[in-house]
Amino acid sequence: MLTKHEKELIAKIWDKMIPVASDIGAECLLRMMTTFPGTKTYFAHLDIRPGSPHLRSHGKKIVLAIAECSKDISSMMVTLAPLQTLHAYKLRIDPCNFKLLCHCILVTLAAHMGDEFNPVAHAAMDKYLSAFAAVLAEKYR
């Protein structure tokens, strides 16, 4: 359950990430794959070494999708419909991995924002990312 203030805060934070989407996205993925090596199994077809263009372009896609959705959180089910289908029928990433990436997104945001990523922002962002992950997994079964 997100308050109006929390939704505005989330949108504001992601808006700042759009110009640096490749950097942020690549860092989130790198943190996830370094801490949770099992997640690397989904990227056997890509070059996932630090700084690789694959990591940056893939990371950018993820950050932009999260940022886009944050502009109108109430419409999440509609905005994410194509990604729901993609993840359920083509990618079929085990949804237990979504929370691993969400955690690494929070770590990345904290590392970049420092004190600005205060407890209220942290709570709002954790709720948003959990909801995002749940919606993404909706079509799996």
Add this chain to the structure above:
Amino acid sequence: MVDWTDAERSAIVGLWGKISVDEIGPQALARVLIVYPWTQRYFGSFGDVSTPAAIMGNPKVAAHGKVVCGALDKAVKNMGNILATYKSLSETHANKLFVDPDNFRVLADVLTIVIAAKFGAAFTPEIQATWQKFIKVVVAAMGSRYF
């Protein structure tokens, strides 16, 4: 048991050496209570925890945060035997405090984020991975005496 390379040991000792429990402990516990409000169920005697501001200003939360994070020192000093180090603390949490062991993982995740906020880019993906390996062992040890 758990294997630690020299690089991993020195990364953990190095990171812990830069951390002030008095600073990080209160922040981590306050965040747990704010981000996961149901955890407040364990702190009925702590007074006002009704808002983020109340939690962040609550002296009992701060004091307890120092106690909880201070206990990590034992793990840093006994990396070769974390399981045995936390045996009695695990038993206390299971049989006297009745704390759901999932909360150990929750605190570990929040602590990682507090550390990231403090150290920024210096908390590299490699250091994060080593820290998370360490904290995962601590979490497992804390949950080991629940039957």
